[in-house]
Amino acid sequence: MSGKTVLFIAEPQSVTAIFPTLKAAGFQAGLADNLTGALGFIKKSRPCLVFCRPSLPGFDVDALLEQARTIEGFPPVVIFAATGSAEEATRYLELGARDFWLEPLAWEKIRILLPEDSPEPEPEPEPAPTVAAPAMPAASGGPNGKFRIIGRHDAVLRVLALARQVARSKATVLISGESGTGKEMFARYLHYNSDRADKPFVAINCAALPEHLLESELFGHEKGAFTGAINRKLGKFELASGGTILLDEITEMDLGLQAKLLRVLQESEFDRVGGVETVNVDVRVLATTNRDIEGTVAEGKFRQDLFYRLNVIPLKLPALKDRGDDVILLAEYFTAKFGATYGLGKLAFTDEAKAWLMSYDWPGNVRELQNLMERAVLLAGQGPIQPKHFLMGDEQWSPDDLAAVDADQQAAAGAPPPSTPAEALSVMPIHEMEKRLILQSLQETTGNRTRAAELLGISVRTLRNKLNEYKKQGLDV
Structure with a gap:
């Protein structure tokens, strides 16, 4: 083909x-x-x-x-x-x-x-109940069908109401909230409910690249602008022309580059790296941050004038722990999704599992819940999901469960099974298990902290704080 x-x-x-x-x-x-x-x-x-x-x-x-x-x-x-x-x-x-x-x-x-005629992939079917945007017309670069934000809690509905009200404007929007609360999802909601829905939606993580490469990614460069610039390259602003650009983790942007971004927001123009001609663009700018941006401004690490320019419409997303029954609503959505993905059908939760979900404080927010539900679906198989399938501590597993697994391992190795179930249990403190998982994730991602944090269902900041703790303990990480 x-x-x-x-x-x-x-x-x-x-x-x-x-x-x-x-x-x-x-x-x-x-x-x-x-x-x-x-x-x-x-x-x-x-x-x-x-x-x-x-x-x-x-x-x-x-x-x-x-x-x-x-x-x-x-x-x-x-x-x-x-x-x-x-x-x-x-x-x-x-x-x-x-x-x-x-x-x-x-x-x-x-x-x-990809070739310009490539369609956006069909969104996966989402079970009701949901709070949904109006259906968007099928078009290149936009989804076919509905783009949905799942939630019933008043805090979510208030943010959705404001997002819907300003979606069709060109106003810049600053979306803030803890890591994993769905900031990019809300950015897409704004785009696909705007007049720009059939135009490009381009996202770039400002923390993922050093300043030099980020400037080239945003504004492009001319041939010969620097060593390795063998051709002209269009930046993300030009590629998003007519549509929307999302600047993820905006507070990680270098101060020098912030000044250039401010010019784009104020004048709708910029210069490519190494260029002499001004490029005019029509792009709506959305930005996200998981930091206290006003505190960052006070520390002199973020330009105050840029903050005011970005914060025309502020959207503050609630943490999952503050969304009440939305935890169960989202858990049921994710289990239905992963059940279909792995051919396991729809899995139910026991009352104990629901009680555990509601009692947990969800430091990784919706992202952590999503990862945890995929794990639970795989471990539960065809049966109902129980607290032990969340694997949040060794105490979740009964001695019979552990004895059965250990017996299989012993049989495979040709060794006799333990005389009592207790012999199959290797107990360690939860904080030690957490440390092992973090170090293993870094090893599997060859040190990529962003990818490791995604695998663990936590924010990069949380991962960085944990690693700093381990350094104080004398570990070489």
Whole structure:
């Protein structure tokens, strides 16, 4: 299927999560783990885009980029990695890579590089009850059907009412709230309920890139602007022209770049890096932060004039612990979603499980709940979800559960089972288990703190605070 295929040269576990979204958008995904296989796939299937992970064992990325430079019609190559530096990114760009991205791969970034006629993937069906936006017309770059925010609590309904009221304006909106409360979801709600719904929605994480690369990502650059700038590159503001741009984690932006952003907000114009011509744009700007932005202004780390310009419409999202019965509503939604994904059908909660959900304080908010419900669905199988399926402490598992698992392990190893169930239980303090999970997540993500925090269902700030605690304890992290 020429032009409707994307090739990934990477370990399967690092890319397969994006495959269903590509399929829903009408694209096939190919996977290769060596240069010969990759070149053969490119020759046969003629993909429109290639993603390559340089950490793939035994793979020569430089050789691939050499082929990209010498073979006519070779698809653009995007390098992506768990970690990276400006020097690495510059080297890959000099060798001919289209771009250098930090993980995780996000659909909103990928779709910008795909052929313009590619549709937005169909949203998954969502069970009632929900608070829903009006249906949007089917159009390229926008969803088909409804875009929904799930919630009944007054705090959510008030934010939704304000969002609906200002959605059709061009006013900048500052969305604040703890990590995991759904700030990007509300940003999309604003976009898809605006007059710009059929135009691009472009999101960029201001904390994910160093200042030099972030400026180029936002405003683009001219050929020769810096080492590695072998072609003109359009920035996210130009790519979002006519639509909406979301500046995620805006408080992490460098002060110098804040001044350039202020000019765009005030004048609707900017200069590309290394450019001499002014570029005019019509873009609606949304921004998010999980920090006390007014405190950041008081500390001199964020421009006061930029804060006022962004804060025309403030949306403050409530923490999940303050949303009452929405916890159960969301839990039921996520279990229905994951039950369908894994072919397990609809799973019910025991009364004990519901009581536990309502008593927990949810430091990771909706994101933590989502991750926890996926875990619970997988562990519960066909049966009702019980508190033990949340795996929040060893005490959730009965001696019989542990004895059965241990007996299987002993049998596989050819050793006799323990004489009593108590012998199967290896108890450790919850804080020690937490530490082990955090360190394991960093190992599995090769030190990528953003990705590790997502896997754990916590914010990057929480992860950073935990690591600082471990450093004080003498751990090398």
